[in-house]
Amino acid sequence: MKVKLNVNGRAREADVEPRKTLLDTLREDFLLVGSHAGCEHGVCGACTVLIDGEPSRACLMFAAQADGYEITTIEGLAPAPGELSIVQDAFCETHGLQCGYCTPGMILTAHALLTRNDAPSRGDIVEAISGNICRCTGYGQIVEAVEFAADRLRKTNAPRKMQRTPTDEVGRADASDKSVLEGAHTHGPRGGRS
Amino acid sequence: MKPAPFDYVRPGSLAEACEVLAGDEDARVIAGGQTLIPMLAMRLARPTRLVDILRLKELRGIRSDDDAIVIGAVTRQVEVERSEIVRCGLPLLAKALPWIGHPPTRNRGTVGGSIANADPSAEIPLVAVTLGAEIEIANSSGRMGMPADEFFIGPMLTSVMPGDCVAAIRFPLWPHPRIGTSFHEVSARQSDFAFVATAAQVAIDDAGRCLDATLGIGGVGDRALRIDVASLIGEEVGKLSISDVVRAGTADLEASSDLHATADYRRRVAAVLGTRALEDAFAEARSRDKAVRCKAVQCKAVQ
Numbered sequence: 001m002k003v004k005l006n007v008n009g010r011a012r013e014a015d016v017e018p019r020k021t022l023l024d025t026l027r028e029d030f031l032l033v034g035s036h037a038g039c040e041h042g043v044c045g046a047c048t049v050l051i052d053g054e055p056s057r058a059c060l061m062f063a064a065q066a067d068g069y070e071i072t073t074i075e076g077l078a079p080a081p082g083e084l085s086i087v088q089d090a091f092c093e094t095h096g097l098q099c100g101y102c103t104p105g106m107i108l109t110a111h112a113l114l115t116r117n118d119a120p121s122r123g124d125i126v127e128a129i130s131g132n133i134c135r136c137t138g139y140g141q142i143v144e145a146v147e148f149a150a151d152r153l154r155k156t157n158a159p160r161k162m163q164r165t166p167t168d169e170v171g172r173a174d175a176s177d178k179s180v181l182e183g184a185h186t187h188g189p190r191g192g193r194s
Numbered sequence: 195m196k197p198a199p200f201d202y203v204r205p206g207s208l209a210e211a212c213e214v215l216a217g218d219e220d221a222r223v224i225a226g227g228q229t230l231i232p233m234l235a236m237r238l239a240r241p242t243r244l245v246d247i248l249r250l251k252e253l254r255g256i257r258s259d260d261d262a263i264v265i266g267a268v269t270r271q272v273e274v275e276r277s278e279i280v281r282c283g284l285p286l287l288a289k290a291l292p293w294i295g296h297p298p299t300r301n302r303g304t305v306g307g308s309i310a311n312a313d314p315s316a317e318i319p320l321v322a323v324t325l326g327a328e329i330e331i332a333n334s335s336g337r338m339g340m341p342a343d344e345f346f347i348g349p350m351l352t353s354v355m356p357g358d359c360v361a362a363i364r365f366p367l368w369p370h371p372r373i374g375t376s377f378h379e380v381s382a383r384q385s386d387f388a389f390v391a392t393a394a395q396v397a398i399d400d401a402g403r404c405l406d407a408t409l410g411i412g413g414v415g416d417r418a419l420r421i422d423v424a425s426l427i428g429e430e431v432g433k434l435s436i437s438d439v440v441r442a443g444t445a446d447l448e449a450s451s452d453l454h455a456t457a458d459y460r461r462r463v464a465a466v467l468g469t470r471a472l473e474d475a476f477a478e479a480r481s482r483d484k485a486v487r488c489k490a491v492q493c494k495a496v497q
Contacts, residue, residue, distance in 0.1 A: 001202070018202035018244070021231075040195040041232035042299060054272070054301040060231045061302065064202045065224075065246060109298070130385060131296025 003063050007032065008076030014063065022066045023047045023058035026073060034074035034104045038133075045132030048105035049073050055109045055131075074104035077111060086156075087111050087149040096145030098136035105132045110146045118153050120146070197234035201243040208252050208361065212334045214245050216357035221245050223359055225268045228295065228303040229311050253306070253361055258283060261367055262328075267306025267360045271318075272297075274305060284365050286325065286375040286395050290317040293377065296385050306360040309345075312352045314450075315388040315413035317379075318363075319346055323418040324393040324410030325365050332361040339364065346417040370397035370405050374479030376471045379413075380463050382454060388413040389455040390463040394471035396426075398479045404431050407475075409440065409468055414460045415448040421468060431476055440468040 005012050005022075007030060014029040023040075026032045026049070038046030040059045047058040050072035077085040084092065087110050097103040106129060113120055113128040120128070125146045126139075134142060205211040215221050222241035224230055225248045233239040247253060253268040256277050263283050265274060274280050275291040294300055294308070294317050308318040309329060322329070322342040329345045331338055334357060345353050354360065379391040391412040397405040407426045412418035421443035429435060444464045449457035 017199065019197040019199055019234075041235050042228060045296075045298065048298060051301070055298040056302050057228075057298055059235075060228050060299070062202065062227070062231070062244075065227070065248065127292075128297060131298045 001064060004067055005063065005071060006067075006069065007071045008073060009070075016063045018062060018064050020063050021059050022049070022061040022063050022071070025063035025066075026058060026071075029063075032073045032075050036101055036104060038101070043133070044102070045105045045109070046102055048108050048132065050108055050112055053112060053115060055105075055112045072108070074108060077107065085111070086152050087114065087146070090149035090152065091142075091145045094141050094145040094148050096137065096142045102132055102134040102136075106134065106142055110149065113146070114150055114153055118150055120150055122147070195235045197231070198237055198240045200234075200241055202246065203243060204246040204249065208247070208250055208332055208359065209334075211245050211247050211250065212332055212357065212359055214243070215359060216334045218243055219356045223247055223310070225307045226270065226303040227307075228299045229307065229313070247359065248304070256280060259364075261369075262364045263367060264330075264362050264364050265305050266362050267309070268304045269306075271295075271300040271303045271305060271308070275300060283367055284321075284325075285373070286377060286393055287318070287321045287365065289375060289377040290321050290391075290393060293317050293379050293385070293388070293391070305363060309363055310352060310354060310360045312346050312348075312350050312417065313387070314349045314415065314417050315391060316418075317377075317388070317391060317412070320391055320393050320410050320412035320418040321377075322363060322365070323412075323420055324408050325395065326408070326420075327366065328364040329360060330362040330364060331358050333358045337361060343420070348416045368395070368397055368406060370399075372399070372479050372482050373397050374475040374477065374482070376474035376478065378467045378471050378474075380467060390414055390460055390467055392464070392467040392471040394468070394475040396472065396475045396479055398431075398476065402430055402480060404429055404476075407472065409443070409472055411444065411447070411464050411468055414444075414464050415450060419447070423472065426472075436472045436476075437465075437469040440472065441465045444468055 001018060002015050012030055014025055016025055023035055023037055026035050035049055035058050036046040038044035042057045042060045048055050049058045051069045087107050091097055109129050109132055125143050203214055205214055220241055221243040224244045224246050248268050254266045256269060256279050257264045258279050271294055281288045305318055308316050312319055327342045328339040329342060331340060375395045377393050379388045381388045393410045396407040399405055404426045407423050409421045409423050410418055411421055423439050425439055447461055447464060449460040451457045
């Protein structure tokens with residue numbers, strides 16, 4: 001069957017079997033291989049994508065069910081080719097990844113959290129990423145990365161709507177405030193923290 | 195980890211969905227899919243056809259009646275978690291929600307899906323049983339309500355017949371102004387399946403006497419059960435009587451043993467957590483001054 005999906009702001013079309021998951025469709029039909037296939041039954045969180053801005057398992061949804069939603073994958077976060085979003089950059093700065101397998105899911109989950117709440121407590125962060133399994137870092141640096149990203153976001157002057165912002169708006173806000181992103185690159189490690 | 199082939203249909207109305215379900219015994223309803231899709235992937239389920247009801251507007255939303263809050267079957271768990279009506283009118287359900295799966299599964303998982311799946315350790319069925327909710331079932335001949343006690347039969351077993359579809363869950367509101375609630379759970383890790391979960395709701399009068407009390411226990415046996423705590427009603431409740439009543443009520447619970455917990459352990463934890471749930475609920479009720487019934491409950495708007 002034919003499905004029309006809205007992925008990272010673009011209309012995409014694929015001819016899929018009804019049993020094909022959104023994850024496999026993203027990876028195989030659209031070659032967006034940043035969404036990782038881990039356990040494929042909803043436990044590990046490696047396949048997390050944003051559906052209308054909310055983190056969801058791409059392995060627990062069929063492509064046939066996914067039309068009409070705004071789907072955001074890790075490929076859709078960076079403001080421009082070769083650049084990183086604030087959250088992505090914070091993960092680099094704080095060494096919030098080792099093998100990188102869980103990282104796209106972690107970053108999208110963190111991105112969704114920070115869209116709703118730019119001053120999350122440690123508990124909020126732990127709760128938000130509790131559905132994403134990481135077997136390398138021990139989570140310490142991941143939590144640090146999210147705290148660091150939150151700190152940088154609070155210090156930007158970019159207008160942000162904190163409640164239920166559609167993801168594409170956040171993407172645009174990031175892209176429009178280039179100085180912030182460039183600033184993020186020139187900071188030293190934890191430079192943004194006071 | 196790939197499902198066996200099936201047909202996918204997305205009916206435009208509940209009536210149409212029931213028609214499709216009635217015409218094909220091997221069809222299954224899909225809404226959020228957070229439990230069904232893993233079962234398909236592991237090939238524990240092999241339906242011929244999936245009937246997607248997630249976008250049926252008539253099955254969505256949280257509505258407050260005079261004596262109940264009605265939650266449409268395809269209302270997502272995250273919507274209930276964020277609902278002001280639920281937080282005020284059904285504090286017990288609001289307390290249970292954060293225990294369900296993880297945030298990303300609550301973003302897609304539905305209330306009706308959790309009810310229809312009937313996992314013995316699931317939180318929403320436990321709250322439904324504890325509060326004596328009514329499950330509304332639709333089929334091609336109409337709609338009917340069924341008490342939660344009768345609806346759940348065993349592990350993943352409900353009274354839903356082929357051709358039936360869970361349409362809504364009706365949680366009764368208590369008339370008393372001073373209500374306390376509490377929800378507790380023990381599992382290997384947060385968000386894992388509960389070994390034991392307990393839910394309690396109590397009401398007291400201004401003299402501190404118990405007007406009504408209910409205690410539900412999940413995860414212990416093959417479905418959530420209500421424990422008989424009727425002897426607390428009318429009493430001024432001290433600590434001793436609660437634990438005695440709960441211990442008596444849980445002493446011969448049928449409990450299951452598995453890799454994670456023995457039946458004995460589950461029974462012991464049930465007695466302790468049940469006592470704790472009731473004590474916390476009474477403490478919460480007492481801490482409320484002659485509480486005014488929340489305004490949000492009177493709000494008739496569909497969220």
